[in-house]
Amino acid sequence: MTLCMVILLCLVMASTVTAQPAVYATVITHNEEPPGNPNYAQNPAVFWQHRAGLVRFAQMLYDEGVTYHFQSDWNFLLAVQWYDTGTVETNHRNVVRWIREDLGFEVDPHAHETQYNYADVAFLIQQVGVTPSHVVGGYIAWPPQNSILEHFWVPISGNIYNTTWQAEILWGGGTGLHQNEDTLWTSGIWKPENRFLILCHDDAAPLPNVGKYVSTFDGLQDLLDKAQDSTLLPGRMYTQTTVLRQTSLVSVAFVDSIRQRVRGLQPYEDLGLLHWTTMPEMLETWQDEFSSHPSRYSYLTGEYVVCSPEDLTLHCDDGNVTLGWKLVPDAVSYRIYGSITADFTAQILLGTANSSTFSTSADSVTKFFRVAAEGP
Numbered sequence: 001m002t003l004c005m006v007i008l009l010c011l012v013m014a015s016t017v018t019a020q021p022a023v024y025a026t027v028i029t030h031n032e033e034p035p036g037n038p039n040y041a042q043n044p045a046v047f048w049q050h051r052a053g054l055v056r057f058a059q060m061l062y063d064e065g066v067t068y069h070f071q072s073d074w075n076f077l078l079a080v081q082w083y084d085t086g087t088v089e090t091n092h093r094n095v096v097r098w099i100r101e102d103l104g105f106e107v108d109p110h111a112h113e114t115q116y117n118y119a120d121v122a123f124l125i126q127q128v129g130v131t132p133s134h135v136v137g138g139y140i141a142w143p144p145q146n147s148i149l150e151h152f153w154v155p156i157s158g159n160i161y162n163t164t165w166q167a168e169i170l171w172g173g174g175t176g177l178h179q180n181e182d183t184l185w186t187s188g189i190w191k192p193e194n195r196f197l198i199l200c201h202d203d204a205a206p207l208p209n210v211g212k213y214v215s216t217f218d219g220l221q222d223l224l225d226k227a228q229d230s231t232l233l234p235g236r237m238y239t240q241t242t243v244l245r246q247t248s249l250v251s252v253a254f255v256d257s258i259r260q261r262v263r264g265l266q267p268y269e270d271l272g273l274l275h276w277t278t279m280p281e282m283l284e285t286w287q288d289e290f291s292s293h294p295s296r297y298s299y300l301t302g303e304y305v306v307c308s309p310e311d312l313t314l315h316c317d318d319g320n321v322t323l324g325w326k327l328v329p330d331a332v333s334y335r336i337y338g339s340i341t342a343d344f345t346a347q348i349l350l351g352t353a354n355s356s357t358f359s360t361s362a363d364s365v366t367k368f369f370r371v372a373a374e375g376p
């Protein structure tokens, strides 16, 4: 009897887990490099003003139980190094140490790399007394000719300092100035195959990428609505990050507005639809609970990203044509097309397949074959 009840309980729990998708989210802030942004290193008064806003904001997130990634470029860190010996409200530690040691938040390098590259910024984080994370705080991912994805696959050497830094988690892949970036707005974790196939997953690729989706609270609300109304498929990992400018934090009213916004999300937390989670924790969840299964839900299309089959093979014998290909993550079926010309302007559907092979009888006119993967 006890055994039956235990089994029943397991079944109920298992069905609860699979029935409801959840969103793993975090808040991130960026400070930037001058010119065009405050030069904290040259203006201690501006540094102290912005530091006060940062302290107010980080304390608010801590009080509200929200996770936070403080992502900093070089200039603010130099100012911390030069001016910040700690204050009462930061437990007599500099603001970066306080964020890490007292609040337990993440401290990641964020580098536009005009002078100081990722390794240099990570070195500056170390100089102010904090072990830098291995999270890439934003990078150009698209278009391929501008992408720096593969830079992160190997240790990066500093431009300014004699140091190296190795990324372990990619985040924030975007376009320059975030123009025409919505094709990249995906939720989930995957390992980008290369700079040309940034949204395609390759198990053998070195680094996982945490999808930012739409990086605003409205984006988070959109994803939570889709989780709640069953638009999102269960059994997959969904991620979202909200990015704010550190310069906004000088406004008390702004910080209060964010407090109200995160309080408004409490019902989703209570329902188990929202988990405030750091990116290293997201990666662990992806590995442990989702068996590192790639997931890329696109905001733009409202569909799951399914890439083209690779490694196509073709064998002809005994009047039969047999095609083979590498299985595509997230594909549920494949459509096989034939054409008498290479441009496939007059292609015909030869059939569909649920596995990685397809055979058909050869005819004398079909010379070209194409396989397309279809998503859920």
Ligand SMILES: [Zn+2]
Pocket (backbone or CB within 6 Å): 030, 031, 032, 110, 112, 138
């Ligand atoms: Zn930036």
